[in-house]
Amino acid sequence: MSEKTQKSLENGFTIWLTGPSGAGKTVLAHALKKKLKSMGYGVEILDGDVIRKTLYPELGFSKEAREMHNRIVIHMAKLLSRNGVITIVSLISPYKAVREYARKEIGNFIEVYVYAPLEVRIQRDPKGLYKKAMRGEIKGLTGYDGVYEEPENPEVKVDSSKMTPEEEVEAVLEKAKELGYL
Numbered sequence: 001m002s003e004k005t006q007k008s009l010e011n012g013f014t015i016w017l018t019g020p021s022g023a024g025k026t027v028l029a030h031a032l033k034k035k036l037k038s039m040g041y042g043v044e045i046l047d048g049d050v051i052r053k054t055l056y057p058e059l060g061f062s063k064e065a066r067e068m069h070n071r072i073v074i075h076m077a078k079l080l081s082r083n084g085v086i087t088i089v090s091l092i093s094p095y096k097a098v099r100e101y102a103r104k105e106i107g108n109f110i111e112v113y114v115y116a117p118l119e120v121r122i123q124r125d126p127k128g129l130y131k132k133a134m135r136g137e138i139k140g141l142t143g144y145d146g147v148y149e150e151p152e153n154p155e156v157k158v159d160s161s162k163m164t165p166e167e168e169v170e171a172v173l174e175k176a177k178e179l180g181y182l
């Protein structure tokens with residue numbers, strides 16, 4: 001669809017995908033983008049891994065580093081959302097307080113807990129990080145030997161070991177409609 005025919009939302013919103021490595025955030029982010037684009041909306045993905053590699057590859061994964069990085073992503077999402085863009089954030093964001101800050105700052109907000117059991121994530125291990133953690137080559141891998149504070153009341157929870165990406169997309173879009181964002 002050309003820019004001229006792109007649907008413009010007066011108020012954008014943010015779909016915040018949180019969950020540990022290998023849970024399925026990236027896959028869901030791209031499936032959502034494809035679907036929303038085909039419906040004619042302006043969509044942007046903010047992927048934590050990509051932003052890290054582009055802006056500060058040496059940052060690391062201490063609590064302080066993650067909080068600072070997450071705050072930068074929150075600011076980007078706020079700017080995009082308030083200009084009518086549907087913003088999909090794909091970010092481990094392990095700390096509840098930071099996600100609550102995101103909700104408050106951004107406003108129109110759908111928190112999606114992307115869940116998969118540890119055994120499934122270990123089996124998938126798309127980046128080989130669980131193998132490295134098991135060999136002791138990395139420490140503090142989120143959801144393995146690093147903290148992940150599970151969302152208590154996310155707008156949506158998807159279990160990627162039981163649902164297809166298409167079913168996950170439907171669950172998120174249904175919630176967006178229910179909340180009046182679409």
Ligand SMILES: Nc1ncnc2c1ncn2[C@@H]1O[C@H](COP(=O)(O)OS(=O)(=O)O)[C@@H](OP(=O)(O)O)[C@H]1O
Pocket residue numbers: 020021022026048049052061065066069070090091092093094127129138139140141142146
């Ligand atoms: N120790 C440790 N813990 C967690 N993740 C690690 C770690 N080391 C490297 N990686 C890789 O970093 C990717 C990006 O993480 P995020 O920016 O989403 O994380 S965070 O919100 O700052 O916690 C994250 O991407 P995803 O696998 O897509 O989630 C990992 O691939």
Ligand SMILES: Nc1ncnc2c1ncn2[C@@H]1O[C@H](COP(=O)(O)OP(=O)(O)O)[C@@H](O)[C@H]1O
Pocket residue numbers: 019020021022023024025026027028090114124126159160161163164165168
């Ligand atoms: N229903 C599903 N939703 C998302 N990912 C799935 C699903 N089923 C299997 N997978 C697989 O799980 C892995 C998830 O990786 P990824 O999306 O990169 O996770 P994350 O971004 O959370 O680290 C991929 O290899 C993907 O093919």
